Amino acid sequence: MASTDNEHLVRSDDSQHPANVICELCRKFYTLGWVTGTGGGTSIRHENHIFIAPSGVQKELMKPTDMFVLDFSTREYIRKPPTLKPSACMPLFLAAFTRRGAGCCIHTHSQWAVLVTLLVERDIGQAAPFEIELLEQIKGIPKGPKRQGNLGYFDRLQIPIIENVAHEEDLTESLEEAMEIYPDTYAVLVRRHGIYVWGDNVHKAKTQCESLDYIFQLAVEMKKLNLPWTSDGKSGLTDG
Numbered sequence: 721m722a723s724t725d726n727e728h729l730v731r732s733d734d735s736q737h738p739a740n741v742i743c744e745l746c747r748k749f750y751t752l753g754w755v756t757g758t759g760g761g762t763s764i765r766h767e768n769h770i771f772i773a774p775s776g777v778q779k780e781l782m783k784p785t786d787m788f789v790l791d792f793s794t795r796e797y798i799r800k801p802p803t804l805k806p807s808a809c810m811p812l813f814l815a816a817f818t819r820r821g822a823g824c825c826i827h828t829h830s831q832w833a834v835l836v837t838l839l840v841e842r843d844i845g846q847a848a849p850f851e852i853e854l855l856e857q858i859k860g861i862p863k864g865p866k867r868q869g870n871l872g873y874f875d876r877l878q879i880p881i882i883e884n885v886a887h888e889e890d891l892t893e894s895l896e897e898a899m900e901i902y903p904d905t906y907a908v909l910v911r912r913h914g915i916y917v918w919g920d921n922v923h924k925a926k927t928q929c930e931s932l933d934y935i936f937q938l939a940v941e942m943k944k945l946n947l948p949w950t951s952d953g954k955s956g957l958t959d960g
């Protein structure tokens with residue numbers, strides 16, 4: 721495939737075109753420390769096209785023409801920028817699109833997300849969740865894909881945690897397993913690595929990711945002050 725093939729799929733004056741949106745979001749996420757050092761990324765599903773960033777590049781410097789485009793039905797690349805490889809996160813993004821019908825999936829290496837995974841007791845094979853309640857920002861998270869509305873102030877937020885592995889793509893199986901065990905979740909934490917957050921569309925994925933990051937930061941600060949995350953105090957917190 722020549723370098724310019726299907727460039728029309730990623731070149732647009734429309735600021736809302738997925739290839740433009742991914743670049744703009746990653747620039748914003750870089751300032752939050754979510755996608756620094758080439759880590760993290762974002763993918764968007766638009767109709768039958770999946771837009772995916774390249775692997776190992778500075779995510780805040782990407783151009784729309786750096787984007788890969790995958791045909792969602794056939795799983796074939798219909799645009800492949802030469803010399804680049806698609807993000808290793810691709811099978812995880814695809815899991816959010818196929819299993820949850822997501823329109824956008826964001827992967828961050830946020831330090832708050834990583835710290836929270838270190839504060840929850842490891843429970844092998846169970847994807848033991850991070851749990852918290854009684855915070856206003858919990859209202860930023862939907863109840864679940866098959867449930868109406870968002871969580872309430874008195875609801876408990878649960879985000880499953882899976883164990884990290886040597887290669888990002890090999891996280892797919894445990895991410896899919898966590899999605900099955902937690903059918904209402906819109907996010908999965910990866911211990912010592914970061915988080916995957918998805919939403920029905922770009923706006924929802926972004927605001928849910930922001931709400932979660934805010935909650936994780938608060939949770940880390942609460943832990944430092946010895947404040948419990950849940951009213952019964954049984955929130956999987958480690959002793960030490």
Ligand SMILES: CSCCC(=O)C(=O)COP(=O)(O)O
Pocket residue numbers: 757758759760761774775776777806807808809827888
């Ligand atoms: C220092 S980043 C290590 C890889 C990673 O965890 C990640 O999220 C980025 O993967 P990509 O293939 O998109 O560069």
Ligand SMILES: [Zn+2]
Pocket residue numbers: 759760827828829888913914
């Ligand atoms: Zn990563």
